[in-house]
Amino acid sequence: MPIRRALISVSDKTGLAALAKALHGHGTEILSTGGTARAIAEAGAPVTEVSDHTGFPEMLDGRVKTLHPTIHGGILGLRGNPEHEAAMAEHGIAPIDLVVVNLYPFESTVAKGADFATCVENIDIGGPALIRAAAKNHTAVAVVTDPEDYEALLADLKTHSGCVSMDLRRLLAARAFGRTAAYDAAIGRWFSGEVGETFPRHLVAAGRLKQSLRYGENPHQEAAFYVHGLARPGVANAHQVQGKELSYNNLNDTDAAFDLVSEFSDPAVAIIKHANPCGVAVGETLRGAYEKALACDPVSAFGGIVAVNRALDRAAAEAITSIFTEVVIAPDADDQAKAVFAVKKNLRLLITGVMPDPTTPGLTIRSVAGGMLAQTRDTGRVDEADLKVVTKRAPTPAEMSDLLLAFRVCKHVKSNAIVYVKDGVTVGIGAGQMSRVDSARIAARKADDAARAAGITVPLTQGSVVASDAFFPFADGLTAAVEAGATAVIQPGGSVRDDEVIAAADAAGLAMVFTGMRHFRH
Numbered sequence: 325m326p327i328r329r330a331l332i333s334v335s336d337k338t339g340l341a342a343l344a345k346a347l348h349g350h351g352t353e354i355l356s357t358g359g360t361a362r363a364i365a366e367a368g369a370p371v372t373e374v375s376d377h378t379g380f381p382e383m384l385d386g387r388v389k390t391l392h393p394t395i396h397g398g399i400l401g402l403r404g405n406p407e408h409e410a411a412m413a414e415h416g417i418a419p420i421d422l423v424v425v426n427l428y429p430f431e432s433t434v435a436k437g438a439d440f441a442t443c444v445e446n447i448d449i450g451g452p453a454l455i456r457a458a459a460k461n462h463t464a465v466a467v468v469t470d471p472e473d474y475e476a477l478l479a480d481l482k483t484h485s486g487c488v489s490m491d492l493r494r495l496l497a498a499r500a501f502g503r504t505a506a507y508d509a510a511i512g513r514w515f516s517g518e519v520g521e522t523f524p525r526h527l528v529a530a531g532r533l534k535q536s537l538r539y540g541e542n543p544h545q546e547a548a549f550y551v552h553g554l555a556r557p558g559v560a561n562a563h564q565v566q567g568k569e570l571s572y573n574n575l576n577d578t579d580a581a582f583d584l585v586s587e588f589s590d591p592a593v594a595i596i597k598h599a600n601p602c603g604v605a606v607g608e609t610l611r612g613a614y615e616k617a618l619a620c621d622p623v624s625a626f627g628g629i630v631a632v633n634r635a636l637d638r639a640a641a642e643a644i645t646s647i648f649t650e651v652v653i654a655p656d657a658d659d660q661a662k663a664v665f666a667v668k669k670n671l672r673l674l675i676t677g678v679m680p681d682p683t684t685p686g687l688t689i690r691s692v693a694g695g696m697l698a699q700t701r702d703t704g705r706v707d708e709a710d711l712k713v714v715t716k717r718a719p720t721p722a723e724m725s726d727l728l729l730a731f732r733v734c735k736h737v738k739s740n741a742i743v744y745v746k747d748g749v750t751v752g753i754g755a756g757q758m759s760r761v762d763s764a765r766i767a768a769r770k771a772d773d774a775a776r777a778a779g780i781t782v783p784l785t786q787g788s789v790v791a792s793d794a795f796f797p798f799a800d801g802l803t804a805a806v807e808a809g810a811t812a813v814i815q816p817g818g819s820v821r822d823d824e825v826i827a828a829a830d831a832a833g834l835a836m837v838f839t840g841m842r843h844f845r846h
Contacts, residue, residue, distance in 0.1 A: 325403065325464060326486040330422035331355045331374070332364065333390065333451065335429055338471040341367035343424070346478050350486040352422070357382070357389050377418075390450045399423060399457045403464045422488075423458035424468045427451045427503070431510050431553045440518060447511055452504045462497035463490070469503045506530035510553065522687075527698055529689055534560070540572045547572040556684060557676040558582050562653065565662060567672030570651070573598075574629070574672065578651045581631035584736040586680045587705075588633060588729075593617045594736075596629040600756065604733045605749040610640035616749040618647075620784075621774055629653070633679055636661040645671070655679050704841050706731060711837040714817065714826050719835040722747075723789050723812040727837060730791035731814045735843040741793040742767045742801075744785045744810060751784035752808070760792065760801040768808035785809045793843040795819040799828040806832045816842045 330352050334340060340363055344354060348369040356364055357374045364371040374389055375381050382389040398420035402408045412419070428448035438446075458467035466488040468477055473496060480492045509530035516524040531550030540547035549570075551560040559579050564570070570578075581596035588606055593613040595603040603620035607613035610632050618625050627648050632640065635656035641664035644652055652665065653674040665673050686701045708724055719727060730745035737743060737755045742763040744752035751774070754767030771784040786809035795818050796802050802825055805813060813829060817838030829836040 325421065326350075327352050327421045327466065327481065327488065329353045329355065329398070329418060329420050330424060331390070331395065331399075331420050331454065332424040333357045333360050333374075333454070334424065334426045334471075335448075336426045336471060337363050339474045340364065340471075341369075343474050343478070344369035344371070346481070347422075350481055352486075355420070388450075390454055393417070395420070396453070396457055399454065399465055400461050401464075402461070420458075420465065422466045422468070423454055425451050425454050426469055426471070427455075427507055430507065430514075434510070434514050435553060435555045443514065448507070452507065455500045455504050459497040459500040462493045466493050467496050467500045469496075469500050473499070506532065522700060523698060527689075527696065529696070535570070537572050537575075538569070545572075549575055554686070556686070557655075557678050557680045559653070559674065562674040562676045565657070565673040565675055566666060566669070567651075568670050570672055574651050577629045578631070578653050578674065580736065581629045581651075582653050582676070582680070583682070584733070585631040585633045586682045587732045587735075592633050594631045595621075595625045596631065597624045597627070600738055601733060601736060601750065601753060602628060603750055603753075604729075606729065607748065610634050610636065611643045614640060614643045618643075619774060619778060620750045621753070621770055622647075622777055623773070624770075638664055641665055702735060702843060702845070704735070704843065706839045706841055710841075711814070711839060712817070713835070713837050714822075715829045715834060715836045717830075717833065717835045719789075719812045719837060723835060726789040727791065727812055727814040730789055731839060731843070734791040734793045735845070737793065737845065739793055739844045739846055741791075741843075741845070742805070743791045744768070744771060744788040744805075744808065745791070746784065746788035751788055760794070760796060761798075761804050764790070764792075764801050764804035764808070768804065771808070783809055787811055789814065791815070793845070795822070795842075796825045797821060799825050802828050802832075802834075806834065810834070812836065814839060816840060818842075 330347055332354055344364040344367050347354060354364060354371045355374055355377050356371050361371050361373055378392045378394040380392055394417050397412060397417040401412045428446045430446045433446040434443055455467055455469055458465040480488050509528035531552040533548055534551045535549040537547040537549060539545055559575050577596050577599050580599040581594050584601060585592050585594040590606040591610050591613050592606045594601055595617050602624035603617035605613045605616035627650055629651045630644050630649055632654045636654045637658055638660035641661035645664060645668050649671055651672045655676050655678055657675060665671055683703045687698050688701055690697045726745045730743045733750055734741050734743045737753060740757050740760040740763045742754040743750055744767055752767035752771030754763030757763040768785050775784045788810050789812040790805040790810040792815040795816050797819050813834055813836040
């Protein structure tokens with residue numbers, strides 16, 4: 325069936341002129357509305373206003389224009405069905421063979437921070453109705469919702485002498501239903517937030533395909549990267565300056581690294597491997613912070629992800645490129661830093677423009693068999709005023725500073741998590757163990773390994789502080805920290821054996837504070 329008549333109504337006019345001219349070249353009559361009709365006419369293609377086609381004027385500030393039986397009958401009428409064709413002939417309804425619609429820019433309007441009334445006004449009604457109608461009747465009506473598909477449409481028309489193949493019709497229909505579903509999901513998500521409903525009755529996860537990935541966590545798994553258009557800075561909206569295509573694991577690890585480093589206001593560096601930090605440090609300069617973070621676990625850092633919270637300079641870039649690094653993510657990088665990275669052709673450099681606010685609310689979603697788990701993001705933070713000293717000895721000012729840093733890092737380590745910190749630098753990290761005492765011992769052992777690699781005879785954990793993401797259920801985990809040389813402890817508290825653990829800390833001369841906040845991360 326040739327495309328004799330097309331309805332075009334688009335907010336995004338990218339490629340519109342070329343599309344209209346090409347359709348006219350195939351002998352297609354074009355129906356359109358408002359600004360789209362004007363743009364088509366200015367491109368030199370004949371166009372008929374929808375109001376002239378229906379004999380009914382646009383009204384209610386343009387809210388009612390395509391919502392008319394002449395339009396929807398022309399889209400939904402079944403070709404070859406005698407009853408449908410008789411009804412269409414009786415009421416003067418001409419078939420519409422192609423619908424090209426993209427929707428009011430609701431998502432971008434919300435992302436810009438528009439007020440409630442403006443966001444509501446950008447909820448498209450007629451557009452989704454047209455798209456769904458055309459997609460339902462795709463055997464007779466081709467539907468295009470994205471300028472990126474114009475080229476495929478025109479190529480198919482050329483190949484099939486002005487007709488659209490069934491394979492392309494079905495593909496476009498599938499994309500059309502996906503688009504309207506994502507659009508409604510964005511509206512529902514925004515509206516639920518406006519009325520203070522954190523967990524709406526119907527939760528829909530929707531996104532736009534940004535990148536097809538070579539594979540997932542393993543080569544036998546397929547994978548893709550979707551973005552949902554929210555404004556939080558990170559890997560989803562970063563600009564890749566250079567390097568190979570990002571993999572599934574790269575994206576996951578880089579997101580974890582940037583999320584962690586955003587916790588700090590002083591110049592900070594986080595080195596991540598398999599979504600866990602293997603070194604975190606704050607310092608006066610990025611280079612200094614990087615070198616200290618690297619010293620925590622130089623073995624694990626090889627082939628890792630580096631995140632920083634300042635614009636990269638030449639000195640930092642030279643330090644980072646001194647070992648093999650997969651990805652570097654930063655809010656910015658100066659020209660000298662970019663020149664240093666350019667020598668490492670495969671290294672991916674991502675620039676975000678700004679840092680995310682770690683206190684910004686949101687949801688995290690994880691799939692389980694038959695459903696999803698949803699929770700609010702862990703935006704919890706503790707400051708010195710939130711802490712309760714539970715031992716005879718209170719932390720010194722230096723210990724207190726390190727305790728706060730250790731607990732902030734601990735939030736980003738897979739549970740069970742133990743983090744040793746000394747002088748603003750992680751010196752030992754134990755992650756993902758079934759036993760908390762094992763995490764404490766592993767962190768201490770890795771600190772010993774790092775000390776030997778640096779030619780230091782004293783364990784790095786000697787004189788450090790230690791953080792635990794959840795309470796110590798027994799004194800054995802605390803005892804392991806004492807054996808490693810820790811002098812102060814930060815933990816949530818809340819165990820039935822808190823008194824036993826506090827007594828062990830007092831016996832060892834440790835200072836210990838309770839946060840009252842847990843940071844499990846699974």
